[in-house]
Amino acid sequence: MVAHIEPLSIGRERDAARLTSDVERRGHLVGRNIDHRYGSRALVGYIRKWRRQRAERRRGRNDCRPNHEPGQHDYFSPPSDAARRNGVATGDRLCYTSSRQPIGTQIVAEIRQRRANPIRLGVFVAVLAATLLPQIASAQDVRRTDSVVVTATRTEQRAFDLPVAIDSVDASRIQQDQLQINLSESLARVPGLVIQNRWNYAQDLQISSRGFGARASFGARGIRLFQDGIPATMPDGQGQTGSFSLASAQRIEVLRGPFSTLYGNAAGGVIAIFTEDGPQTPVAQMQAIGGSYGTWNAIAKLGGKARGINFVVAANHFQTGGYRDHSEASRDQFNAKLRFMLDSDTRVTLIGNTLYQPEAQDPLGLTRAQVQANRRQVDPAATLFDTRKTVGQQQGGMTIERKLGADTTLRLTGYAGQRAVRQYLALSGIADTSSGGVTDLDGNFAGVDARVTARLALAGGPLSLTFGAAYDRQDQARKGFVNNNGALGALRRDEDDTVHDQDVYAQAEWSPLPSLSLLAGARYSDVRFVSDDHYITATNPNDSGRLAFSHASPVAGIVWHAAKDVNVYANWGNGFETPTFIELAYRNIGTGLNFGLQPAISRSTEVGVKAYMFETQRVNLAVFSINTSNEIIIDAATGGRTTYKNAGKTHRRGVEAQWEGALGGGFSAYAAYTYLSATFAADTTTGTPPQLVAAGSRLPAVPANAAYAELAWTRADWSGFSAAVEVQYADKLYVNDRNTDAAPRYAVANARAGFEQRTGMWTLREFVRVNNLADRDYVGSVIVGDTNGRFFEPAAGRNFLVGASVNVRF
Numbered sequence: 001m002v003a004h005i006e007p008l009s010i011g012r013e014r015d016a017a018r019l020t021s022d023v024e025r026r027g028h029l030v031g032r033n034i035d036h037r038y039g040s041r042a043l044v045g046y047i048r049k050w051r052r053q054r055a056e057r058r059r060g061r062n063d064c065r066p067n068h069e070p071g072q073h074d075y076f077s078p079p080s081d082a083a084r085r086n087g088v089a090t091g092d093r094l095c096y097t098s099s100r101q102p103i104g105t106q107i108v109a110e111i112r113q114r115r116a117n118p119i120r121l122g123v124f125v126a127v128l129a130a131t132l133l134p135q136i137a138s139a140q141d142v143r144r145t146d147s148v149v150v151t152a153t154r155t156e157q158r159a160f161d162l163p164v165a166i167d168s169v170d171a172s173r174i175q176q177d178q179l180q181i182n183l184s185e186s187l188a189r190v191p192g193l194v195i196q197n198r199w200n201y202a203q204d205l206q207i208s209s210r211g212f213g214a215r216a217s218f219g220a221r222g223i224r225l226f227q228d229g230i231p232a233t234m235p236d237g238q239g240q241t242g243s244f245s246l247a248s249a250q251r252i253e254v255l256r257g258p259f260s261t262l263y264g265n266a267a268g269g270v271i272a273i274f275t276e277d278g279p280q281t282p283v284a285q286m287q288a289i290g291g292s293y294g295t296w297n298a299i300a301k302l303g304g305k306a307r308g309i310n311f312v313v314a315a316n317h318f319q320t321g322g323y324r325d326h327s328e329a330s331r332d333q334f335n336a337k338l339r340f341m342l343d344s345d346t347r348v349t350l351i352g353n354t355l356y357q358p359e360a361q362d363p364l365g366l367t368r369a370q371v372q373a374n375r376r377q378v379d380p381a382a383t384l385f386d387t388r389k390t391v392g393q394q395q396g397g398m399t400i401e402r403k404l405g406a407d408t409t410l411r412l413t414g415y416a417g418q419r420a421v422r423q424y425l426a427l428s429g430i431a432d433t434s435s436g437g438v439t440d441l442d443g444n445f446a447g448v449d450a451r452v453t454a455r456l457a458l459a460g461g462p463l464s465l466t467f468g469a470a471y472d473r474q475d476q477a478r479k480g481f482v483n484n485n486g487a488l489g490a491l492r493r494d495e496d497d498t499v500h501d502q503d504v505y506a507q508a509e510w511s512p513l514p515s516l517s518l519l520a521g522a523r524y525s526d527v528r529f530v531s532d533d534h535y536i537t538a539t540n541p542n543d544s545g546r547l548a549f550s551h552a553s554p555v556a557g558i559v560w561h562a563a564k565d566v567n568v569y570a571n572w573g574n575g576f577e578t579p580t581f582i583e584l585a586y587r588n589i590g591t592g593l594n595f596g597l598q599p600a601i602s603r604s605t606e607v608g609v610k611a612y613m614f615e616t617q618r619v620n621l622a623v624f625s626i627n628t629s630n631e632i633i634i635d636a637a638t639g640g641r642t643t644y645k646n647a648g649k650t651h652r653r654g655v656e657a658q659w660e661g662a663l664g665g666g667f668s669a670y671a672a673y674t675y676l677s678a679t680f681a682a683d684t685t686t687g688t689p690p691q692l693v694a695a696g697s698r699l700p701a702v703p704a705n706a707a708y709a710e711l712a713w714t715r716a717d718w719s720g721f722s723a724a725v726e727v728q729y730a731d732k733l734y735v736n737d738r739n740t741d742a743a744p745r746y747a748v749a750n751a752r753a754g755f756e757q758r759t760g761m762w763t764l765r766e767f768v769r770v771n772n773l774a775d776r777d778y779v780g781s782v783i784v785g786d787t788n789g790r791f792f793e794p795a796a797g798r799n800f801l802v803g804a805s806v807n808v809r810f
Helices: 008-026 040-057 080-083 118-137 170-173 256-263 369-371 381-382
Strands: 073-077 094-098 105-111 166-171 195-196 207-208 224-227 247-258 269-275 282-289 295-306 307-322 329-343 346-361 388-403 408-424 438-458 461-484 486-512 518-533 545-563 564-576 602-615 617-629 632-638 639-645 651-663 667-680 683-684 690-694 705-715 719-729 745-757 763-769 779-784 792-794 799-809
Touching: 080 307, 166 170, 224 256, 247 256, 256 269, 256 518, 256 564, 369 792, 518 617, 617 792, 632 683, 690 705
Parallel strands: 224 269
Antiparallel strands: 073 094, 094 105, 166 247, 195 207, 247 269, 282 295, 282 799, 295 307, 307 329, 329 346, 346 388, 388 408, 408 438, 438 461, 461 486, 486 518, 518 545, 545 564, 564 602, 602 617, 617 651, 632 639, 651 667, 667 705, 683 690, 705 719, 719 745, 745 763, 763 799, 779 792
16 A cells, blocks of 8 residues: 555646656666556456356346346356355356446445455455556546655565555655644554654654554653664664654655565654755755643754755754643754765765653652543652653764665665663652662664665576665663652662664565566574663572574565556565563563563465556555464553563454545545554463453554545645645554553544745745644543553643744755
8 A cells, every 4th residue: 555645636746757767777676667558458358258158158037136137237247166164055157247337336245244354345345446447547647646655665665566665755745734743643544554743742652563662651662663774763663753854854754564674673654754855956944843831842943055065954943832731842853965976876865863852740640530630730650750761872974875776776874872861750660679769871873784686587587685684682681769759869770781683685576567567685683681680689690681582574565567557466474573671671570671571473365456547546454364473462551561471362453544635626535544452362461460351352552443635735826725634533442461551443534724925035835733623632642551540531622833934056
């Protein structure tokens, strides 16, 4: 599934030019012409001929329909072997009714009722779409110009031609009419991805991809994060989105499904942000945005090209008083990118960014009674212990790309950084074995990734091969102190934690036929944890230890180019997810790391269809099934401290659908829908003392249904006027594994409008945005498994943003 989120007419024109240059430069897989003469047209012709012959042989037999209409003909067929396996008896008939209509075929099947299986349903829908959509698309002569992405294959490919679910959100959606602080502003429209804004900057966003990562009490878990090819996820799988510079982002790619495992540990999905290149003519931008609750963001950006160096530099200062009491926060960010050619065959890219977020207050969650009494209040424990968090991070990296020949490229990426965190929890931690009520982390991280990509030919078809190796390391000093009602107290924990991974991977893409493409790969990961305990007393023994996990993750996919504007695909793969040091940090009983945790192993299957119709409409559909063993779940959560355990097996079954189209008259629309059934497949327990989690219980913080829709209107002749209405829906969110309570489902509407004026070297833009138009009271996210019952994090009521920017070219 693919959503290139921009007006179709603009995207097609720009991408067509870009792809043309790509074809001239590489002349291989990207932009290749696909011959479908031996694909769907031949199949449809054969089916029509077969139907005519069957009709002649069976002429005179009774209709399978009670009311036979003139101009329609019935064709009968005995059930196939596959149909019999699905429950169709030998004596049953399949009745195909074709009417004299220009488009489409009605299909009626007389079969026994069976319980729906999403994969079988997906295969049926894919085959049906492959048969019908080419009849619609064949009458068009429109060049397919989908977005170009790199996350799926590590080389530039049109997303439309890949057997994966991947979305690309461009800069206009990330920056225009937005605060430009949270990923939830622009990625809420991506199906399969759930990003809940906690309205709590001490805990970051709550992000899950197809249900992976929903358990995270803070930060991103189960999803790999990258900025310009540099990991924002540590080797143990824990990541933070706060360092992402949205003000200088060119696009964000979101990869879901099995192929995300090629990025290693914790790959339930991949979110990759790419910094824009500087324009050929230097441009300076100043932007100011302000709104409700004392929220404002000041942005400065400079980009251009000078003395052969392409550059972009962006900085911003964000501040908010917070929707709830005790939720003030501020953030300073800086991001820079330099790119230049060492020689005609070697390109160098330098990246550097910083984040400083001091004393972000943590209002904690609320109980149901507290939400009903005053949804903006803070729990007394938060003020008693002055819960807050400070984060500082600096990171730099370099990528060298070297052509080793006409069809071979070497890419080498290295990075290093430092991250410090101090968090005051809602407990004192005075006991000698408690690990403290203040967590202090100070760590360094670094890594390198090297890969070679070669473009060849095999059996007359183009072949692309990629081989690579990666090494990542994090060294962290972890300390814990007593929380003396908001003041730093005595030492209660002191250890040095190290985690590193050593991975090798390979990918191959081959087109043996003009209408068929194959994509396969594998990654072997070796992840090792070492903890050296320095806090040893009479009552607190030496808790040093080490763990090692390794796993091989194969994936494979196939695409049938059924027509010029219709692709049908399927993929399969497995992967693994190790516990993070945060998840290893505490035990329910005893001291030291929770070395009993084991990696979760997942096996995933997906089928889907991608299609253009009527020149301006795009439809994407994916159906998936994921089986996981040793699922890592929350055991208990108290005052900001969370313990984890392994459950048995879980099942995820889901459907993702998208539609985007230009409606004429300056109107365009977009809609996305996700259905996800994420359940425990076997009984397990949680908490102390253990409590039963029955098979069939839903995974917490994962909505069964989610949807996003948008209607936009632009009038360039009205001083660059644009406006849009957005609607977002989420089903109820269970708060724990036992499903004893849930945040109610909600639907909210937002509206935005803006103007743009261009005169000479100046470009001015103004906008206003209103969120939660109906002022609905709803819970935006939940804290999974909180033992105090403080599950609920209320979202803001009606709130607004206004902003203005000025760009000058010189």
